[in-house]
């Protein structure tokens with residue numbers, strides 16, 4: 603499909619973006635739509651704004667209400683994509699238990715919060731990958747992009763449950779890449795720095811400024827700063843790249 607702005611990096615591809623109702627996921631969805639993809643906007647919340655913006659740029663879009671931590675729900679998400687276009691070319695595992703995360707000393711974290719964050723951020727990626735794999739295997743191609751965080755590389759006090767979950771995302775990217783390569787499926791990861799979204803705008807200002815000062819490129823990071831890397835990893839431009847993590851944080855962490 604050719605969109606009205608003439609870009610076609612993802613033309614003919616169907617891309618599922620989880621957590622696409624807001625923030626970074628919304629930016630990924632719009633970026634994919636601008637590049638000609640049919641976008642499956644998958645979120646546990648309604649996503650009228652993302653859907654309206656995709657339609658406004660002439661992109662194909664289908665909404666799927668999903669809880670990524672549920673096998674049944676993620677299977678329904680994959681079926682929605684297949685019913686809409688008959689294929690699944692890309693999956694962006696962006697949904698996360700993140701907005702709700704409160705800075706908490708690790709000795710004070712509750713079992714319930716620990717279990718929920720692992721269920722969404724870790725098990726959720728497993729469930730989503732399981733759900734799309736039959737379609738990708740049948741096509742002998744596919745691109746999965748997992749969203750981790752620089753805190754998985756650098757650590758962050760008061761965030762142990764979140765750091766653990768995102769560390770697992772880095773490791774799962776490598777494990778999945780090795781296991782899926784035989785079927786022509788690539789699995790990569792993006793680790794964002796501190797990004798200004800509705801989820802983070804109320805975090806302490808000193809904390810926000812400490813990230814800004816540590817960057818080689820000393821400015822705020824916005825969701826759109828992540829879109830180019832996601833498009834690269836979803837597209838054929840990266841067709842021999844798998845198991846890699848791109849840190850997109852303005853040059854804070856260098857590893």
Ligand SMILES: NC(=O)c1ccc[n+]([C@@H]2O[C@H](COP(=O)([O-])OP(=O)(O)OC[C@H]3O[C@@H](n4cnc5c(N)ncnc54)[C@H](O)[C@@H]3O)[C@@H](O)[C@H]2O)c1
Nearest residue numbers: 621623625626646669670696697698701751796797799801
């Ligand atoms: N904003 C940052 O500073 C930052 C930094 C590093 C990594 N990240 C990661 O980027 C991603 C997006 O972050 P954001 O700032 O846009 O957050 P956000 O809270 O604005 O967006 C998360 C989206 O995921 C959805 N979601 C949450 N749980 C879900 C579930 N169980 N099933 C389906 N959908 C679910 C929410 O409804 C929401 O739309 C997350 O993976 C987050 O961990 C964010």
